[in-house]
Amino acid sequence: MxxxxxxxxxxxxxxxxxxxxxxxxxxxxxxxxxxxxxxxxxxxxxxxxxxxxxxxxxxxxxxxxxxxxxxxxxxxxxxxxxxxxxxxxxxxxxxxxxxxxxxxxxxxxxxxxxxxxxxxxxxxxxxxxxxxLWPFSQGEVDGGPDRFVDAAFEHGPALDHSTTLRRRDYLERVVVGGFPEAHRRTPRRRSAFFESYLQTLIERDVLQLASIERHGEMLKLLSLLASRAGNLLVPSRLAGQSGIPRTTLTRYLELLQSVFLIKSIPAWSSGSTHRAVGTAKLAFVDSGIASHLLGQSVARLDEPGGAAGPMLENFVAMEIARQLTWSDERVRMFHYRTKDKVEVDVVLETPDGRIVGIEVKAGATVRSEDLAGLRNLEAAVGERFVAGYVLYTGKQTLPYGPKLRAVPMEALWRLAP
Incomplete structure (x- = not known):
């Protein structure tokens, strides 16, 4: 090439x-x-x-x-x-x-x-x-501007986008992920690439950073982590589920972050928000790797019992993380969860305290209750709240209040300030 x-x-x-x-x-x-x-x-x-x-x-x-x-x-x-x-x-x-x-x-x-x-x-x-340098962003793949973060803070609730993409189109993007080699391959050959990639990562990069006792433990842990993508990262709970001692598991998690396989998204809290939970959330840097570990094809993701919800949430969060490396706005990314389990998938905050909240929905319709977390966050931060968006697999932007909008997921890579 x-x-x-x-x-x-x-x-x-x-x-x-x-x-x-x-x-x-x-x-x-x-x-x-x-x-x-x-x-x-x-x-x-x-x-x-x-x-x-x-x-x-x-x-x-x-x-x-x-x-x-x-x-x-x-x-x-x-x-x-x-x-x-x-x-x-x-x-x-x-x-x-x-x-x-x-x-x-x-x-x-x-x-x-x-x-x-x-x-x-x-x-x-x-x-x-x-x-x-992350795996490809969707804007790099499609030639889009990749400026949703800047557009969100500049336009707030005036942000608008429509699309022809369907839920299945987004799931295709999820299972391919962003590795250049994965984009060049058929689905069957892509699976072979992911398998080889993970094996090499463990045998070369992880072993260069620290000796691990058993390769099988790490592979088992990777599958467990993929099933927990989008959930709180609680080492004690993962240790119980995996059978790996907590001290060893904590070391493994550090190693997997060091080789850019997983990422922890810290919890957001305000000084006036005493009921916020401070535990980080787990994400995979590449949604294609996570889907492979779960054995989830596009068809499987699309089934009622599939993992479309957590995989799309992971996909959106990591597209935003990519954009934060080049956005004009200086922004940090968090998640929000109260002790009452009211959640917002992604919270973006600028150094001067402006806040944008993002919720991800796998469906093509949005219900009023899907915005409960965004409303809770807006109440917590007051005037600092710029806007809240539900990124969903529908086709048009819809209003749900003065600062709340449902926006097609494609806006992530198609919008610019």
Whole structure:
């Protein structure tokens, strides 16, 4: 596949911008999301750019044998792929950019959260910008603007969208997910990719971060976590269900977050909202992986007993998480749940306290009671509440109050401010 066949990535512009004023840029994200490809596109064919691929055994041996010599270069950009394989390079990189603070010296990629590793030396504070590269967003796949977050805060309840997509169209997107390789394959071959991906993730990336006692335990835990996507992340409950000791399970959860397989969404609470529950909620970074672990095809998801609800909620939350890496609004993502079990799937909050609430419904119709959580959140935050949306599989935007709207799910990647 040549560069003209590649889907444009939002991160490419972010990386180029960061290299203009930052000495070291790290592109961090899951395996197979296209980090190597996007950094090569940023680097181009300039003679001032040097590529170092640590997946190559000879290159990795050289990096470990002489870290200082490996990164020694007077000028130009050095791209080092899979930096987590040789974290000993970070100290000489720090020394190099301290001696010469010229922006754009090093572009690194990583497949695990290397900054969180306990064995890591001083990791370039103030010298490095981290850019997350996620699996494809729906806007990257379809050529949409991917600006729902900015549109929601700018337009509030005036936001409007209509679509021709049906529930089954959304479920198709859920089971494919966002990995470039998954988009290139038939359903049967896609399943083989997911199986291989998970096996490699456990045997390579997880084992690089920490030794695990039994691979079977981790695979069993992954299936259990997929069945709990969209639920509160309670280690003691998961330990009881899996038979894995709680201390071991907590370590496994940290490892799975470090390799970008799962994500925890923190709970939102206000100083005046004493009845909010502070437990994080579980999500899978890629809905295709989660659906595969559950054995859920489009047809199975669409059945009455299928997992369409939690998988669509996961899908929406992770599309929003992707957008937060490039939105103009600085926003943090939470979920909301009271002790009375009144819930809002996604809460977005800006630094100045403005709030947008998002509820996800798998159905093509919305009932008034589906907005109970949004009404509760609006009452809790008052004037800070910009708008509340139920993202559903229907075809038009419908009003349910001065600040509440039901909006087709496609608005996520089709709307712009």
């Amino acid at each position: 040549n560069s003209r066949d590649l889907l444009p990535r939002r991160a490419e512009a972010l990386i180029g911008e960061a290299l203009m004023d930052t000495r070291v840029v790290l592109v961090n994200g899951a395996r197979q999301t296209g980090k190597s490809t996007v950094t090569r596109l940023v680097g181009g064919s300039s003679s001032d750019v040097v590529f170092r691929l640590l997946d190559d055994p000879a290159t990795l041996r050289a990096a470990r044998a002489d870290p200082a010599g490996f990164v020694d270069r007077e000028s130009g950009l050095m791209i080092i792929d899979e930096i987590q394989l040789a974290p000993e390079l970070l100290r000489p990189i720090k020394l190099t950019v301290d001696l010469d603070p010229t922006p754009g010296r090093f572009l690194l990629t990583g497949s695990s959260r290397i900054l969180a590793l306990r064995t890591l030396p001083d990791a370039l504070p103030g010298r490095m910008e981290v850019i997350e």
